[in-house]
Amino acid sequence: MKNSWEKLAKLDRRVIYFLLLLVVVVPIIFPFRLKPKAMPPVEKLFNHIDTIPDDKCLVISVDYTPDTEPELHPMAIALLRHAFAQRKKVGVLCISLLGLGLAQDALATVSEEFNSRAQTNADSIISGRDFVFWGWQTPPLVPILGMGENIAKVFPLDYYGNRTDTLPIMQKIKNYNDVAILVSIAGSAVPFWYITYAQTSFGVKIGAGSTAVQAADFYPYLNSGQVTGMMSGMKGGAEYEQLVEERLGVYGRRRATDAMSSQTAAHIWIMITIIIGNIGYFVMRRRKK
Amino acid sequence: MKIRLPLILVLVTGIVGALPFIIPHGIAQSFDNEFRNSILRIIAAFSLVLGVGSIVRHHTYKIKWKRENWQYSWILLISLVITSIIGLFGGIEGTGALPTSVRGFSFDIQTIFVYMAIPLGATMFAMLSFFMASAAYRAFRARNFEATLLLIAAFIMMLGSVPLSSYIFPRLPGFAEWILTVPNTAAKRGMGFGIALGSLATSLKIILGIERGWLGGTK
Amino acid sequence: MNVATNPWIWVSAILTLGIFSFLYKENPFYRVCEHLFVGISNGYSITFVWHRVLMPALIDPVAQGQRLWLIPIAIVGALYFTRFIPKVSWLVRIPIAIVMGYGAGASIPRAIDASIVQQVRATIITRSTFESVYNGIWAVVILVGVIATISYFFFSRERKGIFKPLSYTGIIFIMLGFGASFGYTVMARISLLIGRLTFLLRDWLGLIR
Numbered sequence: 178m179k180n181s182w183e184k185l186a187k188l189d190r191r192v193i194y195f196l197l198l199l200v201v202v203v204p205i206i207f208p209f210r211l212k213p214k215a216m217p218p219v220e221k222l223f224n225h226i227d228t229i230p231d232d233k234c235l236v237i238s239v240d241y242t243p244d245t246e247p248e249l250h251p252m253a254i255a256l257l258r259h260a261f262a263q264r265k266k267v268g269v270l271c272i273s274l275l276g277l278g279l280a281q282d283a284l285a286t287v288s289e290e291f292n293s294r295a296q297t298n299a300d301s302i303i304s305g306r307d308f309v310f311w312g313w314q315t316p317p318l319v320p321i322l323g324m325g326e327n328i329a330k331v332f333p334l335d336y337y338g339n340r341t342d343t344l345p346i347m348q349k350i351k352n353y354n355d356v357a358i359l360v361s362i363a364g365s366a367v368p369f370w371y372i373t374y375a376q377t378s379f380g381v382k383i384g385a386g387s388t389a390v391q392a393a394d395f396y397p398y399l400n401s402g403q404v405t406g407m408m409s410g411m412k413g414g415a416e417y418e419q420l421v422e423e424r425l426g427v428y429g430r431r432r433a434t435d436a437m438s439s440q441t442a443a444h445i446w447i448m449i450t451i452i453i454g455n456i457g458y459f460v461m462r463r464r465k466k
Numbered sequence: 467m468k469i470r471l472p473l474i475l476v477l478v479t480g481i482v483g484a485l486p487f488i489i490p491h492g493i494a495q496s497f498d499n500e501f502r503n504s505i506l507r508i509i510a511a512f513s514l515v516l517g518v519g520s521i522v523r524h525h526t527y528k529i530k531w532k533r534e535n536w537q538y539s540w541i542l543l544i545s546l547v548i549t550s551i552i553g554l555f556g557g558i559e560g561t562g563a564l565p566t567s568v569r570g571f572s573f574d575i576q577t578i579f580v581y582m583a584i585p586l587g588a589t590m591f592a593m594l595s596f597f598m599a600s601a602a603y604r605a606f607r608a609r610n611f612e613a614t615l616l617l618i619a620a621f622i623m624m625l626g627s628v629p630l631s632s633y634i635f636p637r638l639p640g641f642a643e644w645i646l647t648v649p650n651t652a653a654k655r656g657m658g659f660g661i662a663l664g665s666l667a668t669s670l671k672i673i674l675g676i677e678r679g680w681l682g683g684t685k
Numbered sequence: 686m687n688v689a690t691n692p693w694i695w696v697s698a699i700l701t702l703g704i705f706s707f708l709y710k711e712n713p714f715y716r717v718c719e720h721l722f723v724g725i726s727n728g729y730s731i732t733f734v735w736h737r738v739l740m741p742a743l744i745d746p747v748a749q750g751q752r753l754w755l756i757p758i759a760i761v762g763a764l765y766f767t768r769f770i771p772k773v774s775w776l777v778r779i780p781i782a783i784v785m786g787y788g789a790g791a792s793i794p795r796a797i798d799a800s801i802v803q804q805v806r807a808t809i810i811t812r813s814t815f816e817s818v819y820n821g822i823w824a825v826v827i828l829v830g831v832i833a834t835i836s837y838f839f840f841s842r843e844r845k846g847i848f849k850p851l852s853y854t855g856i857i858f859i860m861l862g863f864g865a866s867f868g869y870t871v872m873a874r875i876s877l878l879i880g881r882l883t884f885l886l887r888d889w890l891g892l893i894r
Contacts, residue, residue, distance in 0.1 A: 186604075193603055194596045194708050201878055205886055206893055211629035216643050243587025247880020248873060274730050275587075278579035312737050316510040316784060318791060319502050326499045333741040337559055373792065373799040378487060389627075389873035393866045396646050397655040400827070401807030403799065410869060411876035412627050436879040441628040443595075443875040448621055450603040458607050472778035476786035483790025504742070505758050506787055509780045511738040512762030516777075518727050519769055535716060542720040549728025558736055571692070575732050578725060581693040582700060585884070586722035589704035592881040595874035596708055602871070612856055616864040623868020645865050648823045652830020653862030655804055656855070659831075660838055662800035669789035669796075680785060681778055 182457045193450070200446040204438035211437045215416040218399055222384045222406025223420045225358055226259055233357035234266035234350050238367065239280035240273050245364035245388050250279060251414035251433035252362050252386040255421055257287040260308075262427045266346055267308040268356075270324075270332070272317045272367050281336060284310055290429050304337065305344040312336035321370055325353045325379035353379040358405060362386030368395065372403050386413065411436055473675040480673035522546070549578060619645055687891030698889040701881055830858040 215223070226235055237256055241249040260267045269284060271277050288302040295301040304310065311332040314320045323331035328350060329342040341347050349355060359381055361368040368385040375381050382405045385395055389410025398404040408417055414433035421427050486498040525539035553575040555564035560574030567574070608614040625631045626642025671677035689695065703718035743759055746752040761783070767776040808831050815821035836848060837855030844852055886892045 188603070190596075190600045191709070193600045197596060197599045197878075198882075201875070201882055202886070205879065205883055208893075211633075213629045214632050214639065216639065243584040244591040245877070246584055246588045247592070247883075248876040274733055275579075275583070275726060277733060278576055278584065278729070281576060282580055313733060314507065315513075315734070315738060316506065316788070318788060319507050319510075322791070323499060323502055326495070330499070330503055334737060336737075338557075338561075338736075369799075373795045377795045377798045389869035389876070390866070392869050393646060393650050393862065394654055394658075396651045397658055397804060397807070400647060400651045400655075401803050403803055410627075410872050411879070412872060415629075432880075432883075436876065436883065437629050439879045439882075440872065440875055441630045443879075444624040444628050444871065447599055447602055447871055447875075448624055450599065451606050451617070451621075454603045454606065455608055468775040468778075472782040475779060475782035476789075479783050479786030480790030483787040484793050485790075487791070487794040501787070504752075504755060506784060507738065508743050508755065508758050509762040510784050511734050511742075512759075512765045512780065513784065514730060514734050515763075515765040516768060518731060519766070521723065521727060523769060538713075538716045538720045541717050542724040545721050545724030546728045549725050550731045553728060553732025554735055558732065575729060577693065579729055581697045583722065583725045583729065585697040585701045585881070586704060586718055586725075588877060589701045589881050590719075590722070592874075592877040593704065593708060595878040598871065598874045612860050615857060615860040616867065619861045619864025620868040620871070623865050624871055627868065627872050642865075642868075645861060648826055649830060649858050649861035650865045652827045653834050653855075653858040655808065655827070656831045656834025656858070657838070658800060658804060659835060662796055662804075666793060666796055669793050672789045673786060673793075680781060 182460050185453065186457045186461065197443065197446065200442050201439045204442045205436075208435060208438040211434075211441065213412065213415040213419050213434060213437060215420050216413075218407040218409070219413055219416040219420070220406070222360070222408065223259070223417060223424075225382070225384065225405050226256070226265070226360075227263070227424075229265050229357040232349065233355055234268055234346075235260050236268045236270070236356050236359040237280075238359060238361040238363075238371070239269060239271045239276040239283070240361050240363035240365065240367035241279065241388075242273050242275040242364065243279070246279060247432075247436075248388050248411050248414070249362050249364060249386060250283060251411065251431075252408050252417060253280070253283040254287055254429070254432065255414060255417040256360060256362075256386075257283060257308075258290070258427050258429060259417075259421050259425065261287060261291050261302050262421070262425045264307070266350065268311060268328070268346075268350055269308065270311040270320055271313040272320065272361075272370070273363075273365070274313050274315070277313050277336065280310065284308065287429070305335075305339060306346055309341065309344055309346050309350070310336040311341065317367070317370060318374065321374045322378060324356075325375060325381075328352055353381040356381055358382040358384050360384035360386060362408075364388040364391070366391075368404070369398075372398060376403060411440060469678075469681065472681060473678075477673055477675065480669075518546075549575070552578065689889050689891065694889055698885060701885060705881075829854070834858050 229235055235256070237253060239253055257267065269280050271280050288304075288308075291300075291302045302308065311328065312335060314331055320331050329347055332341050335341050335344065353375065359371060359375065361371050361383065363386070368383060368387065371383050376383055383403065384405050385407045387395055387407065387409055389412070392407070392409035392413070395404055395407055399407055408414055411433045415431070415437050418431045418434045422431070482498070482501060486494045522543065525542050527533070528536045528539045552564065552566060552573065554562075556562045556566035556574055558575060560566040560572065560576075566572060606617065608617050622638070622642050622645060625635075626638045631638040668677060672680070689698075700718050700721070703714045706712055707715040743755055747755055761780055764776045764780050767773045808828055810821075810824050810828055814824045833851050833855035835855070837852040837859065839852075842848060887894075
């Protein structure tokens with residue numbers, strides 16, 4: 178018995194890696210359907226976007242980079258589905274340069290989903306009319322503060338190289354006064370920058386899509402009302418996907434929801450390994466005494 | 467001159483940055499907007515030189531002096547040059563002077579980013595899950611009351627954040643959310659005050675020239 | 686099984702496996718991928734800085750003979766190059782001073798408002814806090830927790846009297862907060878792994894739909 182606990186404690190790291198791999202892979206191939214239930218911060222964000230008036234727009238700030246793509250990309254896609262389904266005007270920008278390619282991918286994926294079902298031009302999602310992809314500017318203070326005065330001045334060209342002041346959608350989006358909520362999806366402190374600079378100076382409402390690692394840090398701001406609503410990690414993305422499906426009947430690939438079976442299995446597995454590790458620790462400690 | 471000029475500039479631009487918030491007058495606002503949109507933007511854009519230049523210099527030296535693993539520096543430099551050429555001359559949407567598509571096979575900057583940079587970056591961070599699993603197994607011990615508390619909170623979060631928990635323990639997700647909204651909020655807010663005051667003090671020290679680490683030396 | 690025919694998907698899959706190969710041990714395949722990532726990311730950055738910042742904000746207007754006063758600004762920006770010329774490398778401090786000074790100045794009044802004033806306001810208990818009994822109770826718990834946490838980090842006084850239990854209460858709140866962060870960190874890391882494995886199994890090997 179003593180030997181087996183010691184052996185277990187000295188288990189080769191590659192065995193742990195392999196077991197984790199197995200625990201994640203099996204549910205990907207044989208998923209069990211789990212319905213995520215939206216938590217209040219996600220629901221608040223959904224409801225706020227749902228009630229955006231016609232004269233205001235949703236701004237999505239794609240502030241994540243490839244390293245957090247699996248966790249945050251589903252959020253951007255779910256938000257775009259929500260906005261496009263209700264024909265809300267959308268502006269997209271990036272504070273992180275490496276977010277550009279991801280934002281473009283999300284816009285292309287979701288507009289393609291809608292356009293493949295569209296029967297007329299009016300049904301389609303068109304760049305410059307239904308959404309504008311402003312792109313990226315540096316340093317972060319330039320877009321964050323500058324958008325309070327004149328967005329077209331901050332982004333003279335959109336991502337595709339068109340002059341932003343000539344785009345039809347831009348006739349109605351001049352500055353933060355025309356923004357109902359700005360949702361910053363980030364694996365970094367960018368949502369805090371929006372709170373510190375854009376909200377204090379212009380009063381714009383801020384939503385956040387955050388990696389689970391830093392989600393807990395946003396709760397004081399959620400509590401104070403400085404963050405209107407929030408999605409935390411892949412779970413948050415799955416909850417938003419679920420709301421978009423249930424309440425709007427908009428379907429598409431559910432990247433975050435589909436991952437929930439693997440997520441569940443992995444969480445249970447990690448908990449089991451921690452418990453085994455602790456039992457071994459206490460058994461060996463008692464023996465030493 | 468070498469020290470005083472940058473210190474004067476940091477003081478002046480610091481005042482320029484703070485003033486429009488304190489004096490929300492039209493003239494101050496317009497000046498601030500113009501300063502940001504023209505001067506700050508252009509100067510900050512050039513800062514890329516520092517990053518790219520340092521990387522190029524480091525790897526050129528590595529190749530020149532044949533330091534350990536110098537061969538890989540070629541990979542970095544060649545990929546940097548090729549990607550830059552494709553991006554600069556092929557244009558962002560592949561509409562530049564350089565053709566970025568051959569017989570339907572596209573290799574524009576966005577394609578390269580989506581199919582090369584995204585998988586590389588995402589996989590590097592995905593590896594952390596293995597390290598975390600191994601570390602949790604070996605080191606996460608309930609040695610005392612405080613550590614046990616941390617462990618319990620972590621377990622509640624892990625279970626409460628997956629959909630399965632609402633089928634088995636319907637109240638668990640709500641309890642996990644309570645931990646986040648009450649004790650976690652209190653702890654993070656308390657720490658947040660310290661962090662905010664610390665960063666304010668640092669900003670003030672930079673503007674007043676007390677903090678000079680950014681000068682990179684006193685010569 | 687429906688293996689991808691798009692060569693780019695194969696490139697992505699090979700690069701993904703290259704990075705994962707580090708889990709067995711460090712190897713040349715991993716190192717190639719690592720260096721490739723840095724090279725591509727920097728090339729990508731150069732592209733966008735040129736096409737979307739320098740071209741519209743500097744080169745186009747100056748080439749059209751407008752806003753010629755931007756030329757000296759560009760010269761100040763170009764001082765970043767002096768970092769690599771030892772004799773005049775101190776000049777790099779000028780553009781750094783401008784960008785950093787503005788950032789520090791802009792942050793001071795706004796951070797006081799966002800991170801201190803608004804946060805203090807949310808912590809203070811008023812009569813309206815008790816409009817809902819539960820909210821009122823939790824608001825009191827938050828207030829106690831905030832004070833206790835701050836007292837734990839107050840090192841200028843010995844922990845005696847009321848200060849001792851207060852700072853211990855602080856530890857309890859901090860542990861609960863860190864526990865929540867750890868639980869969420871597990872979720873975050875696993876999510877990233879799921880993302881990559883889904884790509885390999887779905888987009889590359891076509892094992893799932």
